[in-house]
Amino acid sequence: MSAITTPFPQTPATWKLPYRGKVGMACLIIAESAIFTIFVVAYLYYAGKSLTGPTPREALETPIFFTVCLLSSSLTMHLASTLLARGKSGAFLALWFLTIVLGALFMYGTAREWHRLIYQHGLTISTNLFGTTYYSLVGLHATHVTLGLLMLTIVLLFGLAGRVGREQSARIDVLSMYWHFVDAVWIVVFTVVYVLGR
């Protein structure tokens, strides 16, 4: 049969396709959004349907400071990746580290809140519907933050070893897409749990 090496009549002058990392991450974000949607729907569906206490109104305190921490970590990460694209590795590492600190602060906030809920209000995942839906939704998000922090730390370690330069910029952008997504999810979770759910 005819071989593929036969030259075809026209080769397009420019043939540029999107970067696979970004497309892959975008797909993962779509899939993750669907998972979070189901948990949010369950939270809203069961809001106010618990048969026993404690209720969200009694137990929850709005974590404004830690929310600001998490949201500003998106900003520092954006600045960090912009700096990396310009080749400023040192400034990149400093801001990257700050991002990790802000994310870790947020996790500390979640830990403190859970501790308070468990020991002061006696609210666990099996106490009532509020406990079940609250810990699942917030826990799912916290799992994502933890995973993100792990990946960020790996990049930090590589950065300290001097292995993260401008040529890795596209990959760092993929990771930052994930981090921005996790932050955006927190805005939804925050609104649902601390604003609408009370």
Add this chain to the structure above:
Amino acid sequence: MSSDAMAIHQGADVGSRPWVETLHGWVTTVDHKRLGILYILYALLFLAVAGSEAMIIRIQLMYPHNSFVSPQVFNRIFTMHGTTMVFFVGIPVLFGLANYLVPLMIGARDMAFPRLNAFSFWLTALGGFLLYFSFLGGSGLYGAGNAPDVGWWAYAPLTSRAFSPGHSSDYWTISLLVAGFGSIGTAVNIIATILCMRCPGMKLSRMPLLVWLNLVVSGMVLIAITPLSAAQIMLCVDRYLGGHFFDTQAGGSATLWMHFFWIFGHPEVYILILPAFAVLSEVIPVFSRKPMFGYPVMVGATIAIGFISMSVWAHHMFSIGMSSYGNAFFVLTTMTIAVPTGIKIFNWLGTMWGGRIIFKTPMLFCIGFLFNFLIAGLTGIMLGSAAFNWQLTGSYFVVAHFHYTLSGSFLFGIFAAFYYWYPKITGRMLFERLGKLHFWLFFIGFHLCFDLMHIPGLLGMARRIYTYEPGRGWDTLNLLVSIGAFIQGIATLIFVANLIISYFKGAKAGNDPWDAWTLEWSVSSPPPAYNFAVTPTVASRRPLWDLKHPEDPDSRYE
């Protein structure tokens, strides 16, 4: 490099290795073709297992008051049959075909993320293993044979600790969760491959329809499988951490599980049927010797099906008592989906119309598909109207309907794919006589089984009952249905025998046995590890037509 040189190089590459090394090569492979084959073999293995389970069901229902299996075993068998067929036959075979064919059809070297590809396959494999391990580990060794028995929907509260003691339901949950993650990984991979790895000139508007349909399917997988994963996580929380998501005693809702399950469950039906559409869209043009009729409309109809299928799920739940607005909405969306599906059927007919049709086995299965799918669609419209549905939901009419789509349509499409691409994958043709025998036996068995199955349903026979009283007019019908099922079983055995015999004795296929037009036929059979020695460039939807007919290329008209 000429194709002869490739063949020699390949022979030297895989010729004389010890079997351990070959096995190691297959287990650690990240090659899309090998992973595709692994997916397909894995699906065939489970097709045999789930097929045997179907035979057990039909033996039990052959006569009234039969006691071939106990009621408990019957529950396990139909649960395992449904779960296996959907998750470990349907999804692996569609991903196997996509894995093997998509990179070849778009002129790529491999998938976008080869290692993710291998990871996803082994996750799916682990899922199937976990599901069947429940036979052993469901309640420890004392409870051997204790597989999940909650039905493939696993409605609450059947899955609560009180009604599902032991671990069999947990194996079901974890198995689907793990396999679901595998599916998401592969879907991400397929989309990234299609969007980022196309060869120069392969615009979206020039992609083969199989690639287009797999793009849509993968998009649907991302949105539809994930609700199931989320619901399985909730079920785990309920069963292990004492949560109350689906615990009605604590204010939880059984209906919510139904919604979550069917938000997954109905798009899943389209996730399974679209790859069969994809096969038809490749096979029918080649065996009608005409280009696809209405290519842009086919793409549009596919995307429309993808969207509409996300909004029809509650037509599985008319009998739970939704508001009349809810019922009306889901009736209307369900009816709407008949429009793009109808467009597809007309386009396939339009492709065949006036063509020089070649009645080889792949084409026979496609034509069989058209008949079966039309009837499946018609009973679908009947069941999609709420008033009719109230009478027949949960009856054998429903069972007959969805086996028309899954067996009569999905499986027919997949069989067509086997006969069409087997020469490409193995380098050998499947025997045509055995293929025709397979087709006619399966076709006759299928119609004997599932045409008649509608009638006991209309007469009131509920699905999932393990036996029935004599003298209700169901006896003869059930016997005939069972005979039809056995004929399908024999036909499938002939198919498997054909696969094995042809691998050793089949005629050499050559690069392009069907005189086809897509890029996979331009390379040797089986394709070399690197797929294309030179990255191809395409200028039309039928690049091989352009190569074979330089005096009258398609690119002049598109």
